[in-house]
Amino acid sequence: MIPRVTVAVGSRPGADALLDEAVALAGDSGVDLRLVSLVPFDVPPGLDTGAIRTVGDTHAQEVLAVASELLPDGRSAAVEKAPGDSVEDAVAHLSWLPGEVVLVGSSRLAQPRRLFLGSTAAKMLHELPVPMIVVPRTRNEAGDR
Numbered sequence: 001m002i003p004r005v006t007v008a009v010g011s012r013p014g015a016d017a018l019l020d021e022a023v024a025l026a027g028d029s030g031v032d033l034r035l036v037s038l039v040p041f042d043v044p045p046g047l048d049t050g051a052i053r054t055v056g057d058t059h060a061q062e063v064l065a066v067a068s069e070l071l072p073d074g075r076s077a078a079v080e081k082a083p084g085d086s087v088e089d090a091v092a093h094l095s096w097l098p099g100e101v102v103l104v105g106s107s108r109l110a111q112p113r114r115l116f117l118g119s120t121a122a123k124m125l126h127e128l129p130v131p132m133i134v135v136p137r138t139r140n141e142a143g144d145r
Contacts, residue, residue: 006034006102008124009063014137018105019063021135023070025103026077033077035063036094036102087123100130106137 007022009015026033037060060079067077082090107118115136117125125132 002029002031002099002101003097004031004034004100005029006036006096006100006130008036008102008104008120009060010037010105010120011059012105014105015063016066017137018103018135019067020070022103023067025101025133026075027072030075032075033067033071035060035067035077035079036082036090037063037079087120088127091124091127096128096130101133102128102130103133103135105135 002025005022005026007018009019022033037057060081064077064079071077080094083093084090102124104121104124105118107116107121115134117134121132121134
C-alpha cells in the first residue's frame with residue numbers, strides 16, 4: 001500500500017499533466033498528496049534570491065489550490081518546501097515514508113508520449129530513497145492531448 005504520493009512540481013510545459021496524474025494516483029490510492037516545489041532550482045541562474053523564493057512560493061500556492069480542488073473528498077494536498085542549495089541537497093533533506101512514490105514529468109525535450117529523463121529528475125534519482133515514476137508528456141506543442 002502506498003502511504004503518500006509526492007509530486008515534484010515545476011513551472012515548465014507539461015506540469016499540469018503531471019499534476020493531473022499525481023492527483024489521480026493519490027485519489028485512486030486513497031492517500032494524501034504532497035507537492036514539492038522545485039521552482040527555485042528551475043529559474044535562470046543569477047536571479048535574485050528573494051525573487052526566487054517569491055516565484056517558488058507563489059507557484060506552489062497556485063498548484064496547491066488546483067490540486068486541492070481536484071482531489072476527492074477526504075484527501076488533502078500540502079506543499080513542502082525542498083530545503084537546500086541544489087536539487088540533490090533538497091531531496092536528501094526531505095522526509096520520505098516507506099512505500100511512498102514520487103512522480104516527476106518527462107523532460108520537455110521528449111517527444112509526446114515518450115520518456116526522457118531531464119537533468120532535474122536525474123539529479124533527484126541519485127538521492128531518492130523511494131521509487132520514482134516518470135510521467136510521459138501527453139500533449140503536443142498546441143497543448144492538445
